[in-house]
Structures are given as C-alpha cells and as structure tokens.
Amino acid sequence: KSTILNRRFPTFYSRPLHKDQYSSDEELKKLSAPEKLSVAQTVKLFGNAGYKKRNLENIGKELYSLTQVVKHVSRNDDNSGKITREEDLYPKPVLFYNNGQLFEALRVGDNVKSELITSNLTGARLREQLQLFSDIAHEYDNYKEVGEGWQACDFMCFLFEAPWLWKIRNMYELSPSSKSREDVPLGVALIGQGRTGKSTLGKRLAAKLTGSGNFLDGGVFDAKNYALGKSNINMTITTVLSDYMYSAGPVNPMMIDDISPDLTTRPYFDRFIKEITNNRSLTQPLPSFIFTMNRREGDSKSQFSLKPEIMRRLWYLSFESTFAGDEDEREAKLNDLLERANDQLYRYCQVELAKFFNDVSPETEQKIEKDYLYPIKYVLKQAMDQFGMFELVKDYFDDNYDYSLFVGRNDWTMLINQAEVGADLTFIQQDGQLKAQINKQLFNKVSDSTARNNWSMMMERYFQYLPRKYRISYQYTSTGFIVDVANFDRWLNSDTLQQKYNSSEVARDAQKVNTDAKMTELLTRLTEAQEKQAHRHGIFSWLKKK
Known part of the structure; x- marks a missing residue:
C-alpha cells in the first residue's frame, strides 16, 4: 500500500484506486465485497494531506457519511433522461386559433411551422367515424354493471369542443342573462376506482381521437422525471398547468392521467382554478385540461373536493362501475375500438365548429346559454341526421351529466342502513313534513380518526353530497343537520329513509x-x-x- 501514500489524493472526490483498472461503473460493481471495502478503507485511513488517521473506531461511521455525500452529489448533478423544459410537457401537436380558424403545429415554440386544419370527411367515411363515436359510448353502457355511456358520450363532446370553450365563456360574459364565464368549466376529471375504464377512455382513446402524441402520466411531474419538478407533485402539476393556461396561444387541452384526487382539495389549486376561470381580462383563446383520477376507498389522498365552486369549474364524470359480461367478448370489442380510433371526426368537427362560431344568431346564443356543449352536439347531430343515426345518441344528448346528483348516493345508503334511530338520527314533524335530524355521532361510523377523515370532516363531506337541486337540506351546524325525508329518498331513487322511519x-x-x-x-x-x-x-x- 506504500504506492498510494502520496499527494495524489487531495480529497475524497478523487478517483478510487481500483476504478482506474475498469472502464465503467457497471464493471466496477463486479468487484467483490472485500475489494470494495479495501478501496474505501485506503481512502479513509489517510487524510487530505496524506497523514494517517489514528482514530480507526470512527471509520464505519465515516464510510456511511462518505457514501451519502457521494450519492447526493451524483443525483443533483445528473439530469440525464429527465425532461428539462416545461414546454416539452405541453400538448403535441398543438392547436392555435387565428382569424376564425384552427391551425396545427408540431409543438409550442418559435418559428414552428403551422398548417390550417382541414377535413374532407364525407359520405361512407363520415358514417364510419360517427358509428365509432356511438360505439365508444355504447361500450361503456352495455359492458358495465351500471351503464356509464352517458358519461363517456359527454366526455367525448367536451374533448371535441375544448378548443372553442373560450369563445363560449366570452359569450356567457356578454350575455344579458344570469350566466357568467365561470359556468363554463375549463377542465374535466374522470373519477373512479381502478379498472373501470377511465384511462382507456381518458388516455388511450382520447389520444387517438385527437391525434395527441403526449397524453401525460402523473408520474412525469415527479422530480425524478422532470428536472424542474418539486417534491410536491400536486404543486408541480398546478404550476405547469397554470403556465400552460397563460401561455397565450394554444387551445387544445393538456391531458394528464392518474392524478391524485386530493389535488382538488389543495389551496393552491383552488386559487389557480378560480383565478383562471374568473379573470375577466382573459378573453383571448384559452386552452383547457383533462384529468383522470383513481379513487381508492379508505385512502385519505383519494378525497376530492365537493365544493360547489370547484365542481362548477372542473366537471366531474364518474366511472365507478366495473365491467361486466363475457370477458373475451368485451376485450375483443375494446380492441376493435382502439384499432378503429383515429382523429378524422375530431378534425371534421373543428372545421364545422369554425363555421358554426362564425355565424351565431341570437336564437343560437340562447341555446348555448342553456347548454355550453350545444355547439358540438349541433355539429354531431347535423352529421348523424344525414344517415339517420341520431337516435343512437339522442338520450345522451338530452342533458349533461351532473356528478352532484349521483356522487355519494351509495355512501349515504350504506350510512343510513347503519344508523340507529334515536341515537344517530331522530324523526320529527316540521311544517307538516316528515324530517330526519342527522346527529353528528353518526359520522363516527365512517371516520378513521385521521385529520382528514375525522367525524367533523366526514359530516361536512356527507352534507356536501346532498345536491341543492333536490332541496334536501339547507345548512348544518356543529351538532348535525335536518333533511327532508321525501326529497332525500327521491334523490336516492329509493325509500331508504322512509323504511328506516317505518321500522x-x-x-x-x-x-x-x-x-x-x-x-x-x-x-x-x-x-x-x-x-x-x-x-x-x-x-x-x-x-x-x-
């Protein structure tokens, strides 16, 4: 070892002795454990000036410290394989609005060539694409325990109309009616448990239907994959999304798969979505965003915001039902849809929507005020009427899916079935109507004693489940709240609470x-x-x- 006792080891960052004989780290890993230990010991036995260290009992601790330092420096300095520019997270290709028409470019950036979006889809080819649209909706209706074709159809309508939502927002703002720009959501979230088809529809099919080349996975925003990412992935997503929404140019949605539902509960996301939807100065072309969220029962991070002001701006679509029927038949049908899926109908709709918005009458404005998806429904109906196909989707077009009318119905049904009359709830007569007083202790049955899921938070959440449309309850206090029995059961589409009273x-x-x-x-x-x-x-x- 006398050959290494010289001044060629000024610090511990110098190259280890044995590594000089090997060409790569991978080959270095092949060294036996004793050889690796020998190298480390040699380096640490002698200090920076070459003097021998006599306190050998600290060597083990120093070796551990050395390993930590080296790994830390290596991780910070190595960005190879990471996304280093925020623009690389933006949609590709990207759509721009100019002078009443949409143009397409390969990516966001200066001096990137763009082309006008055109379509020559007619006749039998148009019919095929309309049939594909209908088949996707019916796949989610026919092969589910509980049909979700309505949600699937509404999602595709939002997807196709997304580049024009900013126009409808401006129209609402100038309307003499009570409508305002906040009534047009700039985002849609597909929410459900695992293996319910959210990512298949919201990622794979959506990417094919729009020609998107980079539907992002939520994990991309992790600091391990994105050089500018923070340790808080939710905050990174919000920052990138905000920058994209204010980028002044693109109009197609940023699509992100597998986002944690609790993103919607974060104060910074709340500020972002209210700011972007309320800003009266944002009258120029504006993009939107699409999320898929995997909700897991009992997971505190799976709690999403039920605030009306959030649900007004971010449209929730529920995909909770599992697939049913013959598995082989279902898989064959799904594979067929994925093989047939393309962006021809999407391009056709963009051309037709450009014509639609270039000539909007006062009567048409009133129809748009009643339904912000009216423009895309009109375009699709006009096309389907050519082939007598509109009956295939007519029921889906009648009204837009309202998550607030369906979320929590199962949760409430199970909770009422557990309730004890007298302790958890009390029946009273008020204004000639049968009412139920829901007491706070009932919510201990669904509490897990964590800060997010304590009885107080769960009571608030269950109260927020109750849709205002049905006039079930108006306010709650620290001790509970009162519900109208008839209206509550009408919302549940059952006689759950009435039966509880009768027994x-x-x-x-x-x-x-x-x-x-x-x-x-x-x-x-x-x-x-x-x-x-x-x-x-x-x-x-x-x-x-x-």
Missing part, C-alpha cells in the same frame, strides 16, 4: 296514536249516530201515541 318505534308510536285517534273518532261518530237514532225513535213513538 322505528317512533313510527309505531305515531301509528298507535293515529290508530287510537281514529278509533276514538269512530266511537264518537258511532255514539253520536246511536244518540240520533234513539232521538228519532223517541219522536216517532210520541207521534204514534198522538
């Missing part, structure tokens, strides 16, 4: 009181009738004597 002692007592009251009334009437009859009999007897 309770309260109902039996009320029934007994009611029965006793009716019996008393009946006896009273019978007595009165007998008295009248006796009175008449007495009169007739008197007349006979006369």
Whole structure:
C-alpha cells in the first residue's frame, strides 16, 4: 500500500484506486465485497494531506457519511433522461386559433411551422367515424354493471369542443342573462376506482381521437422525471398547468392521467382554478385540461373536493362501475375500438365548429346559454341526421351529466342502513313534513380518526353530497343537520329513509296514536249516530201515541 501514500489524493472526490483498472461503473460493481471495502478503507485511513488517521473506531461511521455525500452529489448533478423544459410537457401537436380558424403545429415554440386544419370527411367515411363515436359510448353502457355511456358520450363532446370553450365563456360574459364565464368549466376529471375504464377512455382513446402524441402520466411531474419538478407533485402539476393556461396561444387541452384526487382539495389549486376561470381580462383563446383520477376507498389522498365552486369549474364524470359480461367478448370489442380510433371526426368537427362560431344568431346564443356543449352536439347531430343515426345518441344528448346528483348516493345508503334511530338520527314533524335530524355521532361510523377523515370532516363531506337541486337540506351546524325525508329518498331513487322511519318505534308510536285517534273518532261518530237514532225513535213513538 506504500504506492498510494502520496499527494495524489487531495480529497475524497478523487478517483478510487481500483476504478482506474475498469472502464465503467457497471464493471466496477463486479468487484467483490472485500475489494470494495479495501478501496474505501485506503481512502479513509489517510487524510487530505496524506497523514494517517489514528482514530480507526470512527471509520464505519465515516464510510456511511462518505457514501451519502457521494450519492447526493451524483443525483443533483445528473439530469440525464429527465425532461428539462416545461414546454416539452405541453400538448403535441398543438392547436392555435387565428382569424376564425384552427391551425396545427408540431409543438409550442418559435418559428414552428403551422398548417390550417382541414377535413374532407364525407359520405361512407363520415358514417364510419360517427358509428365509432356511438360505439365508444355504447361500450361503456352495455359492458358495465351500471351503464356509464352517458358519461363517456359527454366526455367525448367536451374533448371535441375544448378548443372553442373560450369563445363560449366570452359569450356567457356578454350575455344579458344570469350566466357568467365561470359556468363554463375549463377542465374535466374522470373519477373512479381502478379498472373501470377511465384511462382507456381518458388516455388511450382520447389520444387517438385527437391525434395527441403526449397524453401525460402523473408520474412525469415527479422530480425524478422532470428536472424542474418539486417534491410536491400536486404543486408541480398546478404550476405547469397554470403556465400552460397563460401561455397565450394554444387551445387544445393538456391531458394528464392518474392524478391524485386530493389535488382538488389543495389551496393552491383552488386559487389557480378560480383565478383562471374568473379573470375577466382573459378573453383571448384559452386552452383547457383533462384529468383522470383513481379513487381508492379508505385512502385519505383519494378525497376530492365537493365544493360547489370547484365542481362548477372542473366537471366531474364518474366511472365507478366495473365491467361486466363475457370477458373475451368485451376485450375483443375494446380492441376493435382502439384499432378503429383515429382523429378524422375530431378534425371534421373543428372545421364545422369554425363555421358554426362564425355565424351565431341570437336564437343560437340562447341555446348555448342553456347548454355550453350545444355547439358540438349541433355539429354531431347535423352529421348523424344525414344517415339517420341520431337516435343512437339522442338520450345522451338530452342533458349533461351532473356528478352532484349521483356522487355519494351509495355512501349515504350504506350510512343510513347503519344508523340507529334515536341515537344517530331522530324523526320529527316540521311544517307538516316528515324530517330526519342527522346527529353528528353518526359520522363516527365512517371516520378513521385521521385529520382528514375525522367525524367533523366526514359530516361536512356527507352534507356536501346532498345536491341543492333536490332541496334536501339547507345548512348544518356543529351538532348535525335536518333533511327532508321525501326529497332525500327521491334523490336516492329509493325509500331508504322512509323504511328506516317505518321500522322505528317512533313510527309505531305515531301509528298507535293515529290508530287510537281514529278509533276514538269512530266511537264518537258511532255514539253520536246511536244518540240520533234513539232521538228519532223517541219522536216517532210520541207521534204514534198522538
């Protein structure tokens, strides 16, 4: 070892002795453990000036420290394989609006050639693409335990109309009606548990239907994959999304798969989506965004915001139902859809939508105010009517899916089934209507004692489940809230709460009181009738004597 006792080892960052004999780190890994240890010991036994270190008992600790330092320096300095520019996360190709028409470029950037989007889709070829649109919707209706074709159809409508949403927002802002730009969502989120077809529709099919070359995975935003990423992936996603929305040019949506639902609960996302949707100065062409979110029961990170102000700006579409039917048949059908999927109908719709928005009458504006998806529905209906195909999707077009009307129905049904009358809920008569007072302790049954899922948070969440449209309940307090039994069951599309009341002692007592009251009334009437009859009999007897 005397050959290494010289000044050629100024610091521990110098090349190890044995590595000089090998050409790569991979070959270095082939060294036996004793050889590796020998190298480390040689370096650490002698200090920077070549003096021997005598305190050998600290060598083990110093070796551990050395390993940490070297790895840390290596990770910070190595960005190979990472995405280093934010623009590389933007959609490719990208669509731009100019003078009433859409243009396409390979990517965002200066001096990138763009071309006008055109379409020559007609006749039998147009019919084939319309059939594909219909088949995708029916795939999610026919091969699910509970049909979700409505959501699938609405998603495709949003996807096709997305480059024009900014025009509708401006139209709403100038409208004399109560509509405002916030009533046009700039994002859509496909929410559901695993293996329910969210990514298949929102990622694979959506990419093919729009010709997108980079539908992003949520993991791309991890600092391991994105050089500018933060340790907080949700914050990185919000930052990139905000920059894209303010990029002044692109109009097609940024699409991100497998986002954590709790992104929607973060204050910075709340600020971002309100700012971008409320900003009255943003009248220029504006893009949108599409999320898929995997919701896992019992996972605190799977809780998504149910605030009306968020759901107004980010359209939730539920994909909770699992696939059903013959698996081989279903897979064959899905593979057929993926093979047939292309962007021909998408391009056709962009050309037709450009014509549509170039001539919007006051009557048409009123229809758009009632349904912001009216423009794309109109274009698709006009095309389908050429072939007598509109009946295939007519029911889906009648109204837009409203997540607030469906979310939580199963949760509430199961919760009511667990409730104990008298302790968890109490039935009362109020304003001549049967009401149920939901007490706070009921929500301990769905609490896991974490900060996010304690009884107070769960009570608020279950209250937010109740859609305002049905006028079920108006406010809640720290002790609970009161619901209208009839309206609650109408929302659930069942008699869950009424049955709970009917089987309770309260109902039996009320029934007994009611029965006793009716019996008393009946006896009273019978007595009165007998008295009248006796009175008449007495009169007739008197007349006979006369």
